[in-house]
Amino acid sequence: MLPGTHFQRVIPEDGPAAQNPGNVKRLLFCTGKVYYDLTRERKARDMVEQVAITRIEQLSPFPFDLLLQEVQKYPEAELAWCQEEHKNQGYYDYVKPRLRTTISRAKPVWYAGRDPAAAPATGNKKTHLTELQRLLDTAFDLDAFKKFS
Numbered sequence: 001m002l003p004g005t006h007f008q009r010v011i012p013e014d015g016p017a018a019q020n021p022g023n024v025k026r027l028l029f030c031t032g033k034v035y036y037d038l039t040r041e042r043k044a045r046d047m048v049e050q051v052a053i054t055r056i057e058q059l060s061p062f063p064f065d066l067l068l069q070e071v072q073k074y075p076e077a078e079l080a081w082c083q084e085e086h087k088n089q090g091y092y093d094y095v096k097p098r099l100r101t102t103i104s105r106a107k108p109v110w111y112a113g114r115d116p117a118a119a120p121a122t123g124n125k126k127t128h129l130t131e132l133q134r135l136l137d138t139a140f141d142l143d144a145f146k147k148f149s
Helices: 034-044 063-072 094-100 127-139
Strands: 026-032 053-056 076-088 108-112
Touching: 026 034, 026 063, 026 127, 034 053, 034 076, 034 127, 053 063, 063 094, 076 094, 076 127, 094 108, 108 127
Parallel strands: 026 053, 026 076, 076 108
Antiparallel strands: none
């Protein structure tokens, strides 16, 4: 940290989606480097106005107040947690109930990420890239969760 800077518990969307929040169809939450994969894919799919991405930089204590502000900013958006780790190895099981409490269980919190696995990595680059692409396809397919709701 440099002089004059400060830690942010949550880094909200600040691009075109934030300028017109009524057009946002999905609000993605993430932490870590998967943010850069998400922003690159969002731009490639030309979805910068339809998908907002919020980074959670501090998971504990959980930033209930700041995330409530983010959810309220995008009232029409579906909520999804994205992580590069396998479902049973990342923060999804920690974040989901806290995020649902934040919004008084008003909406589901969907998951976009790798399936559960015993190993932390596939050990195969092709499989890794296939799983990453599946994560991105789920995150940006606005119909991905329709069959579940």
